Amino acid sequence: xxxxxxxxxxxxxxxxxxxxxxxxxxxxxxxxxxxxxxxxxxxxxxxxxxxxxxxxxxxxxxxxxxxxxxxxxxxxxxxxxxxxxxxxxxxxxxxxxxxxxxxxxxxxxxxxxxxxxxxxxxxxxxxxxxxxxxxxxxxxxxxxxxxxxxxxxxxxxxxxxxxxxxxxxxxxxxxxxxxxxxxxxxxxxxxxxxxxxxxxxxxxxxxxxxxxxxxxxxxxxxxxxxxxxxxxxxxxxxxxxxxxxxxxxxxxxxxxxxxxxxxxxxxxxxxxxxxxxxxxxxxxxxxxxxxxxxxxxxxxxxxxxxxxxxxxxxxxxxxxxxxxxxxxxxxxxxxxxxxxxxxxxxxxxxxxxxxxxxxxxxxxxxxxxxxxxxxxxxxxxxxxxxxxxxxxxxxxxxxxxxxxxxxxxxxxxxxxxxxxxxxxxxxxxxxxxxxxxxxxxxxxxxxxxxxxxxxxxxxxxxxxxxxxxxxxxxxxxxxxxxxxxxxxxxxxxxxxxxxxxxxxxxxxxxxxxxxxxxxxxxxxxxxxxxxxxxxxxxxxxxxxxxxxxxxxxxxxxxxxxxxxxxxxxxxxxxxxxxxxxxxxxxxxxxxxxxxxxxxxxxxxxxxxxxxxxxxx
Amino acid sequence: xxxxxxxxxxxxxxxxxxxxxxxxxxxxxxxxxxxxxxxxxxxxxxxxxxxxxxxxxxxxxxxxxxxxxxxxxxxxxxxxxxxxxxxxxxxxxxxxxxxxxxxxxxxxxxxxxxxxxxxxxxxxxxxxxxxxxxxxxxxxxxxxxxxxxxxxxxxxxxxxxxxxxxxxxxxxxxxxxxxxxxxxxxxxxxxxxxxxxxxxxxxxxxxxxxxxxxxxxxxxxxxxxxxxxxxxxxxxxxxxxxxxxxxxxxxxxxxxxxxxxxxxxxxxxxxxxxxxxxxxxxxxxxxxxxxxxxxxxxxxxxxxxxxxxxxxxxxxxxxxxxxxxxxxxxxxxxxxxxxxxxxxxxxxxxxxxxxxxxxxxxxxxxxxx
Numbered sequence: 001x002x003x004x005x006x007x008x009x010x011x012x013x014x015x016x017x018x019x020x021x022x023x024x025x026x027x028x029x030x031x032x033x034x035x036x037x038x039x040x041x042x043x044x045x046x047x048x049x050x051x052x053x054x055x056x057x058x059x060x061x062x063x064x065x066x067x068x069x070x071x072x073x074x075x076x077x078x079x080x081x082x083x084x085x086x087x088x089x090x091x092x093x094x095x096x097x098x099x100x101x102x103x104x105x106x107x108x109x110x111x112x113x114x115x116x117x118x119x120x121x122x123x124x125x126x127x128x129x130x131x132x133x134x135x136x137x138x139x140x141x142x143x144x145x146x147x148x149x150x151x152x153x154x155x156x157x158x159x160x161x162x163x164x165x166x167x168x169x170x171x172x173x174x175x176x177x178x179x180x181x182x183x184x185x186x187x188x189x190x191x192x193x194x195x196x197x198x199x200x201x202x203x204x205x206x207x208x209x210x211x212x213x214x215x216x217x218x219x220x221x222x223x224x225x226x227x228x229x230x231x232x233x234x235x236x237x238x239x240x241x242x243x244x245x246x247x248x249x250x251x252x253x254x255x256x257x258x259x260x261x262x263x264x265x266x267x268x269x270x271x272x273x274x275x276x277x278x279x280x281x282x283x284x285x286x287x288x289x290x291x292x293x294x295x296x297x298x299x300x301x302x303x304x305x306x307x308x309x310x311x312x313x314x315x316x317x318x319x320x321x322x323x324x325x326x327x328x329x330x331x332x333x334x335x336x337x338x339x340x341x342x343x344x345x346x347x348x349x350x351x352x353x354x355x356x357x358x359x360x361x362x363x364x365x366x367x368x369x370x371x372x373x374x375x376x377x378x379x380x381x382x383x384x385x386x387x388x389x390x391x392x393x394x395x396x397x398x399x400x401x402x403x404x405x406x407x408x409x410x411x412x413x414x415x416x417x418x419x420x421x422x423x424x425x426x427x428x429x430x431x432x433x434x435x436x437x438x439x440x441x442x443x444x445x446x447x448x449x450x451x452x453x454x455x456x457x458x459x460x461x462x463x464x465x466x467x468x469x470x471x472x473x474x475x476x477x478x479x480x481x482x483x484x485x486x487x488x489x490x491x492x493x494x495x496x497x498x499x500x501x502x503x504x505x506x507x508x509x510x511x512x513x514x515x516x517x518x519x520x521x522x523x524x525x526x527x528x529x530x531x532x533x534x535x536x537x538x539x540x541x542x543x544x545x546x547x548x549x550x551x552x553x554x555x556x557x558x559x560x561x562x563x564x565x566x567x568x569x570x571x572x573x574x575x576x577x578x579x580x581x582x583x584x585x586x587x588x589x590x591x592x593x594x595x596x597x598x599x600x601x602x603x604x605x606x607x608x609x610x611x612x613x614x615x616x
Numbered sequence: 617x618x619x620x621x622x623x624x625x626x627x628x629x630x631x632x633x634x635x636x637x638x639x640x641x642x643x644x645x646x647x648x649x650x651x652x653x654x655x656x657x658x659x660x661x662x663x664x665x666x667x668x669x670x671x672x673x674x675x676x677x678x679x680x681x682x683x684x685x686x687x688x689x690x691x692x693x694x695x696x697x698x699x700x701x702x703x704x705x706x707x708x709x710x711x712x713x714x715x716x717x718x719x720x721x722x723x724x725x726x727x728x729x730x731x732x733x734x735x736x737x738x739x740x741x742x743x744x745x746x747x748x749x750x751x752x753x754x755x756x757x758x759x760x761x762x763x764x765x766x767x768x769x770x771x772x773x774x775x776x777x778x779x780x781x782x783x784x785x786x787x788x789x790x791x792x793x794x795x796x797x798x799x800x801x802x803x804x805x806x807x808x809x810x811x812x813x814x815x816x817x818x819x820x821x822x823x824x825x826x827x828x829x830x831x832x833x834x835x836x837x838x839x840x841x842x843x844x845x846x847x848x849x850x851x852x853x854x855x856x857x858x859x860x861x862x863x864x865x866x867x868x869x870x871x872x873x874x875x876x877x878x879x880x881x882x883x884x885x886x887x888x889x890x891x892x893x894x895x896x897x898x899x900x901x902x903x904x905x906x907x908x909x910x911x912x913x914x915x916x917x918x919x920x921x922x923x924x925x926x927x928x929x930x931x932x933x934x935x936x937x938x939x940x941x942x943x944x945x946x947x948x949x950x951x952x953x954x955x956x957x958x959x960x961x962x963x964x965x966x967x968x969x970x971x972x973x974x975x976x977x978x979x980x981x982x983x984x985x
Contacts, residue, residue, distance in 0.1 A: 264633065290635075307812075315812030315820070317842040320849070361853075399639075401627070402646045422643075424634055435882075435922055505679065508645070511652065512682045515689030519727055524685055526720035527678050530894065578652030 009145030013117045024119050024174050028183040029279070030112035031070045031163060032191070036278055038074020038161060039193060045075065045130055050193055055184055057177055057199040065167035066175045076129035076159040082139050082149055116163075117143045119171040123163065126152055130159035181206065190277045190300065211277070211300060213244065213255045231257045234272055234298055240351075243333045245299055247325030250318050254299030256288075256330060262351055263293055274300040286312045286319070289327040291358025294351075299326075331359060331366060338369045346373060357425040364436050371429065371436070377404075377420040379412040388419065389440070396445040397421040397430050399501075406447045406575050410496060413489035414453045418445050447498035447575070451540045454486035461485075461543060465552045472539070472564045479583065481537045481568065485552075491544040497571035499537035506531075510580050539568055559597060566590045624650050628663065636673045637854050644670050645679065661690055661698060668706050673817060675855030677713040678892035684710045704735050704742070705778065712749055715756050716895035718955040722757075729753065742778035744770065748788065755791065756895070758957075758964025767792055783809065783816040787823050799830035818857075821850040825860035828867040837982050840867065844984070848880075855887040858896040862903035869907040870975060871982040874914060877907045878921060886924040894952050898965065901949040906972045908942035910979060 032053065039051035054071040077085065116123050125139040136155040141147040156162070167175040174180075177199035185206045188195045195206045209215060212230045217223035227242045239257035246253050263269070270283035277300055287299065304322060305314040313319050334356065337345040349356050349370070357374070360367040372386035388395060398404040401422040411418045421427040433440045457465065465485045472483040481497075488496070499507075509528050513521050541548050554560050569587045572579060579587065627647035634640040644667040651660045664683040671680035684706060691698040711728045714720050729750060736742030751766035771789075779785070786805060793802035808814045809823045824847025831840035848864045851857030861884050868877035881904050888900040911919065919941075920934045929936070929944055953965035 315815070315846075317846060319812075320846045400642050400646050402649070422639075424630070424639065427639060504645075504649070505682070508649070508679075509682045512686035512689070515693075516685040517689065517692065519724070519731060520685040520688060522724055523714065523720055523728060524682065526724060527681055527717050527892070529719040530717050531678065531892070573653065576650055576653050578649050 009114075009117070010143060013114060013143065024171060025179075025183050027115045027119050027165075027174070028180065029187040030115040032184065032188045032195070033278055034112050035070070035072035035074055035161070036188075036191065036276065038072050038076070040276075041075035042073070042130055042159065049073070052193050053188070053191070053195045055180060055195070055197045057175065057180060057197075059200075065169050065172050067167070068165045068175055068180065070163040070165070071160060073158065073160045075131070076161055077125075077127045077137070078129040078132040079137055079149065081129070082125075082127070082137060113141070113163075116165055119174050120165045120168050123165060125161060125163050126154070126156065127161040128156040128159050187279045189279070190274050192277055211254070211274075213253065213298075227255055228257075231255070231296075231298075235296055237296075239296075240348075243295065243330060245297060245326050245329045247322040247329075249321030249325055250304040251302035252299050252304065252322050252326065254297055256292075256295040256297040256326075258295055258348070259352070262354075269293055269296045271296060272298045274298075275304070275306060276300070276302050280306055281312075284312055286315065287323065287326065288330070289323055289359075289362070291355050291362065292327060292330050294348075294355035295330065327359075331363060334359065335366065335369065342373075345370070349373060354424055357429055361425060361428055361432065367429075367432065367436050371433065374429070376426065379404075379408040379416060379418040388417065392417050393441060395419060395430060395433065395440065395442040396449075397427065397442065398445055399427045402576060403446050406498075407445065407450055409490065410450055410488060410493060411445075411453075414450075416450075416453055446500055447496060448500050448538065450488075450496060450498060451484060451486060451538065454488040454540065457485060457487065457543060465541075465543065468541075468552045468554075468560065468564075471557065471560055472541070475561055475564045476539060476568055479537075479568070481539050483539050483541070485541045485543055485548075487543045488540075489544065491542070491546070494542055494545040494548050495567050495571040496540045496542070497537065497568070497575050497577065498540065499577075500535060502531065503535065503537050504577070507577065507580065511578060514581050539571055541567070562590055562593050562597065566594065620650055620654055623647075624659070624663070628666070631666065631670065635853070636670065636856065638674065640670045641667070641674045641676050641679060648683070657690060658697065661687055665702070665706075668710070672706075672709045673854075673856055675858065675887070676892060677710075677716065681710050681713075700735065701739065704732075704739070707732055707735065708745055708749060708778075708780070712752060713893065715753055715960075716893040718894050718952065718959050720959075722959060722961070725753065725757075736778060739778070741776045744773035744775055745778045745780065747773050748780070748785070752788065755795070756964075757960040758962030758967075759960075760962075781816055783814045783819045786814070787816075787819050787826070790823065790826050794826060794830060797833075799833050802830050803827060803834075821847065821857060822860055823847075825851065825857075825863035828863055829870075832867065832870055832978075832980075837871075840871075841982070841984060844868075852883070855891060858884065858887050858891055858893070859899040861887075862896075862899040865900070865907055866903040866975070868984075869903070869910045870979050871984070872910070872979065873982075873984050874907065874911050876984065878911070878919060881907065882922050885927060889924065889926050894956070898949055898952040898956070898968075901945050901952070902969055902972065905942055905945040905949055906975055908938055908945060909972065909976060912938045912942060913976070 035053045039049070039053075042049045042051060051073045053073075054069075056069040056071070058067045058069060060066060113123065113125075121143045123139075123141045125141070126136060127139070128134070128136040136152040137149060138152040139147060139149050165175075177197070180199070181197055181204075184195055184197060189207050190211045191207055192210065196203055197206055212227060215226075217226060224242060228239060231237065231239045231242060235257070237257070238260060240260050241258040243256040243258065244253075245256050259269075268285045269288075270285065271287055272282050273280045273284040273287065280301075287297070288295070301313075301322070304319055305316065306312075307314055334345065334348075337348065353374070356370060360370055372389070373384055375382055375384050376388070378388065385395070396417070397419040398407060399421055401420065404418070404420040404422060407418055408420075419430070421430050430442050433442050469483060469485055476483055506528065509524055513524050516524070543549060543552070551560065551563055554563070565586050569579065569583060569590065572583065624647045627643050627650070631640045631643040631647070634643065644663060648660060648663045648667055651663060664687050667683040668680050668687070671677070671683065684703075687698070687703055688707075691700060691703050711732050714725050714728055729746075732749060733742075733746045736746050747766060747770040751763055751770045754763035754766055780788075786809065790802045790806055793799075793805065803810075806823055806827055809820045810827070812820075824843040827843050828840055828847075831837070831843060844864055844867055847860070851860045851864070861880060865877055865880050865884075868874070868880065884900065885904070888897050888904075891897050891900075916938055919936055919938055921936055922934055923930055923936070929940065949969055953969050956965045957963055
């Protein structure tokens with residue numbers, strides 16, 4: 001015959017209380033959940049049934065631990081169901097079946113009741129099923145895992161379930177009227193049927209009004225005030241605005257609150273979520289699209305599946321659709337702002353620009369609406385994209401801060417407006433521009449594009465700098481760097497070193513190669529062989545610069561060579577390009593050479609000092 | 617002096633806030649260069665360590681490799697200072713993608729694999745991780761018999777701290793079943809991932825793409841559609857998933873959603889044009905070529921597309937002949953296949969390309985709109 005594992009109930013309860021339940025207070029949640037499921041099941045049988053839940057605290061005259069009587073007007077349990085649900089924990093053959101019926105009722109009745117053993121040693125469940133023969137049954141379960149069932153001597157008048165919990169002496173603090181009221185309100189404050197608490201001779205309804213976002217208000221202004229007040233009560237924050245949320249998928253509704261300060265990028269906001277109007281979580285995360293981190297929300301969902309931890313929902317298709325619909329609600333709000341209150345939208349952009357940009361990336365219509373209002377740093381100051389495009393036909397941008405720094409000063413001096421797109425989303429946003437606004441032109445800009453804007457030399461100047469140019473070309477050939485002489489501003493800048501992004505990466509690879517062993521040096525060669533763009537870097541000398549002008553007149557080849565080498569290294573360092581080993585050697589020898597040349601001049605020593613021999 | 621350090625920290629913080637992708641990689645590269653200018657080796661190591669992650673998960677395997685090679689050099693020079701364990705974990709990522717560069721020889725790949733194994737052996741761990749790496753390399757390079765043998769060995773090797781997480785391993789197992797046409801088994805194994813019970817950095821992103829064809833073959837179209845809708849949204853913004861985007865493209869072509877397919881082509885061709893992984897380029901071009909083939913069969917000679925300027929056939933007015941477009945995509949795929957097959961000494965990539973002809977006979981209308 002089949003044998004069964006003996007599972008220690010005590011052990012299971014210990015496990016649950018340490019790993020599944022955050023505090024003993026969840027016993028109230030689990031009882032409310034069972035009651036809710038039972039009432040829903042009853043309503044399926046009798047659509048006119050309204051249902052109600054009662055919590056009654058009975059103090060003992062002798063000062064002993066109090067009893068909590070928890071009643072519902074739900075479907076009740078038949079004897080077979082008692083055995084099945086109250087005494088079977090996580091039995092696998094029933095799991096699938098329960099899963100299939102999840103939307104109806106009885107979630108995890110047995111597991112739910114188990115949580116009561118965190119606060120009491122014995123449970124009495126008195127129940128009469130709406131489906132059965134009218135008998136009232138009593139189930140008495142004990143924390144040692146034993147239970148018995150019998151027909152009750154005190155039959156109930158109507159179908160429903162009464163649960164009696166006698167507080168364990170060390171757990172009486174979970175049975176005070178204040179605590180029970182607070183817990184029941186917390187978990188069941190939005191339930192669609194009355195939840196009543198009777199204690200100390202008084203009865204009160206804990207959930208008189210239902211979800212505040214479903215209530216009717218006199219005016220939109222009243223509604224806004226009431227909902228903002230609700231937001232303050234729930235999150236303790238004064239929010240800027242409130243946005244209605246609705247999704248058919250997952251049957252979700254609620255409100256989103258606009259945060260009063262910029263959150264951390266992609267910060268996961270913790271939302272308060274009700275499942276079928278029972279509090280599920282105060283820290284649900286994956287409910288909104290990624291970009292929507294500028295709001296916190298309170299929602300009820302009737303058709304989403306929570307994960308076991310109850311902190312988020314299962315990533316299934318329904319959730320994906322619900323997320324999209326909720327995103328649509330937020331998008332609609334922003335679209336309306338853009339049309340009706342553009343100033344408010346601008347304030348929102350100032351505060352929550354990253355969210356707005358994130359949505360604009362996802363959504364072409366929204367992009368079209370807001371892109372021209374976004375502000376950017378440019379080589380000629382901060383401006384909106386609209387301002388930029390009014391003055392310059394092509395939007396030129398640098399994708400990194402480094403690239404921007406390299407060009408900003410020189411570009412500004414030539415009157416070129418270059419936009420810094422190094423911040424989050426900016427490059428992607430600009431690259432999207434021609435896709436959405438067909439006549440727009442955008443082009444990435446780097447130091448390599450600058451020389452095109454520089455002034456050409458006159459014929460005389462060409463002749464004058466020719467020897468310098470030829471020599472410099474020879475000197476820099478081993479560094480795969482071409483040379484040009486042009487005139488540009490500001491005049492204090494003697495040179496401009498430029499290379500494209502590919503070139504910078506090539507330099508990175510060279511440095512890695514120098515540091516690595518044969519195996520990886522070979523592998524790196526293989527990788528780099530596949531990349532295109534063998535374009536050489538360019539050193540552009542500025543003839544407006546006095547030093548460069550004087551250099552063009554120098555005749556001594558050694559000094560000229562040394563000077564070009566040093567200008568090259570200086571240009572690299574100014575542009576924050578790390579030196580490779582060869583360039584580092586150039587710097588070291590060059591410095592000594594210059595000192596030595598200077599000493600030769602001043603000290604009047606021979607022309608073949610040790611320094612000039614030190615050069616190669 | 618403090619100034620450049622502040623700049624580096626600002627860049628690092630900026631990168632920390634960014635999602636995986638171009639911008640994050642660029643910020644870290646910039647920080648690394650700044651540190652190199654000032655010759656701070658330990659900080660350069662730290663930042664490259666982050667750069668390896670960002671480049672690996674942001675679709676720049678070449679940049680991950682360069683950063684890794686530098687770190688490895690430093691680590692060998694100063695093993696006291698730089699912990700070998702950390703870099704061994706990342707070495708798996710880097711070596712696992714060497715085969716995607718056709719210019720890297722078979723010998724170099726074999727040496728790099730041996731090198732991983734020796735590194736692991738010094739720690740007396742990582743056998744399972746090394747076997748998976750070898751299995752995947754053999755599979756990707758078309759050494760079918762070797763892959764089969766390594767598959768068996770991999771699955772029985774014990775897990776340890778160098779083994780990839782269970783979810784990632786599970787996802788890797790699926791390829792084997794899909795290769796063999798074991799659709800049911802692939803789907804069944806993937807159930808915990810599909811249900812959303814298990815996930816990782818790139819799972820279920822990859823999985824949902826992998827299962828499109830199995831669901832299609834089994835005519836479970838509702839599930840196929842779910843995989844597409846959920847999955848595409850997860851991969852649409854990160855070039856790391858170019859190959860998975862290719863799977864979605866193929867699915868759209870198979871089901872006659874040609875307009876949607878062309879939209880994907882518009883959005884992602886730019887990635888393919890410059891992607892460092894030629895394997896990923898190949899997957900994308902092959903799928904795109906199949907899509908254009910379907911568009912041609914549909915009797916359409918011309919389409920209007922917004923393709924990137926860098927595209928060699930770029931037309932300013934956006935009008936493209938479908939035949940010419942297909943030919944170009946085809947030639948790209950064929951060219952890469954030829955280089956891979958020559959390097960590998962197998963016919964795998966030619967075979968993958970030929971699969972398009974089979975797909976054309978299987979296409980079946982299933983409108984998503």
